[in-house]
Amino acid sequence: MTAIAFDTLKFAKRLKEAGFTEQQAEALAAAEAEFIEENLAAKRDLKELEAALQRDIKELEAALKRDIKESEAALKRDIKELEVALHNEIKRLDLKIEQLRSDLTRDIRELEYRLTIKLGAMLVVAVGVMATLVKLL
Numbered sequence: 001m002t003a004i005a006f007d008t009l010k011f012a013k014r015l016k017e018a019g020f021t022e023q024q025a026e027a028l029a030a031a032e033a034e035f036i037e038e039n040l041a042a043k044r045d046l047k048e049l050e051a052a053l054q055r056d057i058k059e060l061e062a063a064l065k066r067d068i069k070e071s072e073a074a075l076k077r078d079i080k081e082l083e084v085a086l087h088n089e090i091k092r093l094d095l096k097i098e099q100l101r102s103d104l105t106r107d108i109r110e111l112e113y114r115l116t117i118k119l120g121a122m123l124v125v126a127v128g129v130m131a132t133l134v135k136l137l
Helices: 008-017 022-039 043-136
Strands: none
Touching: 008 022
């Protein structure tokens, strides 16, 4: 800290005028000067502190901006990875749906074929029964 101007002689003189002895006035003036020197900040001290704080704030601001950019880049990478994974999963599901559709179409054709055969057989039996009934009656 820088020294603050404190007139100990003038202070001691005032104390003597107020009734202190010379020894008391000088001791009190010296103690007061020491107290002021150790505990009070000068304008210059405050300006230095302010400048140091402003430097610290600028450094913190720069570090924060850097951290934000790094976080933003990491988030963009993560989003891109998720997009790729999601795209792959959608393709896999599309293929599975297509396979299921194909299987269902095949099963429906097989069922259609079996029903056609059964209906044909039933028709042949019905015609045979009708012919037999016509001959018998």
